[in-house]
Amino acid sequence: MEIRIFYGLIVLLIISTGTVFAQQPLISVQTDDNHYDEGDTVVISGKVTTVLAGDEITLLIIFGGEKIVEIAQITVAEDGTFTHIVIAEGSQWGNDGDYIVKVQYGEGNIAEAEFSYTPKSELIETTTNFEVDAGSYGTFDVKYTIRGGTVKDMIVDSDIFAIIVQIDSIDEGTITLDLPREFIGAKKQDGKDDTFIILIDGIEVAYQESVVHSESRVITINFEEGDSDIEIIGTYVIPEFGTIAMIILIAGIMTVILASRNKLQIKI
Numbered sequence: 001m002e003i004r005i006f007y008g009l010i011v012l013l014i015i016s017t018g019t020v021f022a023q024q025p026l027i028s029v030q031t032d033d034n035h036y037d038e039g040d041t042v043v044i045s046g047k048v049t050t051v052l053a054g055d056e057i058t059l060l061i062i063f064g065g066e067k068i069v070e071i072a073q074i075t076v077a078e079d080g081t082f083t084h085i086v087i088a089e090g091s092q093w094g095n096d097g098d099y100i101v102k103v104q105y106g107e108g109n110i111a112e113a114e115f116s117y118t119p120k121s122e123l124i125e126t127t128t129n130f131e132v133d134a135g136s137y138g139t140f141d142v143k144y145t146i147r148g149g150t151v152k153d154m155i156v157d158s159d160i161f162a163i164i165v166q167i168d169s170i171d172e173g174t175i176t177l178d179l180p181r182e183f184i185g186a187k188k189q190d191g192k193d194d195t196f197i198i199l200i201d202g203i204e205v206a207y208q209e210s211v212v213h214s215e216s217r218v219i220t221i222n223f224e225e226g227d228s229d230i231e232i233i234g235t236y237v238i239p240e241f242g243t244i245a246m247i248i249l250i251a252g253i254m255t256v257i258l259a260s261r262n263k264l265q266i267k268i
């Protein structure tokens with residue numbers, strides 16, 4: 001009786017251990033992002049727990065459960081890792097929606113990952129003018145094109161010679177601004193164009209300047225999903241602001257000089 005119980009426990013132990021091993025996947029896969037736009041780089045990576053000599057990983061990217069967008073054979077590194085890079089563009093990448101990355105290694109060892117994709121034709125792009133409030137100096141227009149979000153407001157900050165563009169970014173995207181030289185610019189002492197300082201939520205970022213006109217400068221700034229405030233800082237904003245600041249400074253200096261003279265006269 002005791003022997004039967006003993007053997008029964010051994011059988012249960014073997015079954016339960018086998019179940020645990022069966023639940024551990026031999027291969028895993030993931031992408032570096034959950035969403036991609038047309039032209040983005042898709043980085044696919046993963047790992048196998050046991051390297052099978054001579055075997056390669058078969059990778060498929062599938063749309064709609066049946067359309068094969070990408071197929072590749074991938075070699076596994078000695079440490080069990082693998083990586084594959086795809087540029088999301090071309091005739092096969094024409095559909096907006098969810099895509100499946102499917103990898104198979106050996107017999108029946110399969111893993112999947114999912115991401116969403118938007119072609120350029122589906123991306124919302126807006127081109128229009130924004131009327132910027134310059135206070136007592138009236139208003140001026142800034143032409144812009146934005147993709148991946150909307151412009152909520154543009155504010156003049158004369159203290160830092162900047163225009164602050166407030167956006168609602170629903171995705172990573174770009175904004176192109178046609179900045180009128182009459183109202184904002186960045187110049188060196190010799191009068192030549194200098195670079196703007198661009199801050200997104202307080203962090204300095206790079207920008208591209210594609211077109212330079214005699215009356216405006218056109219700059220393009222990339223932003224990420226969730227970004228909100230874009231500060232474009234130059235060496236002047238609304239030239240009249242600079243004139244008034246100079247007048248106030250001169251008036252202040254004159255007041256100090258007059259006060260000093262009065263004190264000297266009193267002492268004499």
